[in-house]
Amino acid sequence: MPDLLSYPPKIILAFGESINGNQEITEWLIQNGYPELSALSHAIRGSDEAFLWLMKNKFLELAALDSAIDEDPKAFEWLEKSGYLFHIVFAECCRGRKEAIEWMIQNNLQPLIMIARKIKQLRDSQTFDYHKLHF
Helix, strand or coil: CCCHHHCCHHHHHHHHHHHCCCHHHHHHHHHCCCHHHHHHHHHHCCCHHHHHHHHHCCCHHHHHHHHHHCCCHHHHHHHHHCCCHHHHHHHHHHCCCHHHHHHHHHCCCHHHHHHHHHHHHHHHHCCCCCCCCCC
């Protein structure tokens, strides 16, 4: 399964727009072979259905990323055990952790930092249902 670093820059930018709620771009991701990023975007925005789609379609690393962004310790543990270390850093960046942001800057990952900021702003402005299924 791909990790976030394996997607072309154009796709990462589209994912960022999908996080913003751009339905046209979200549909474009689905129609152009990236339904997992569309589902991740919806899961990040709070959709249990999208989270379950990620699980059912074996995008476990993206489901775990969504849960890690919610600070689920089991998700962090699974990501580490499964070798998805970048996903841990990205989740921490989405939470605004200084060390993660600095690591991303040092590794020239500014587009992903911008997406992490969008996710942080989205999450900071939402009220979540604490009954959401966790990884």
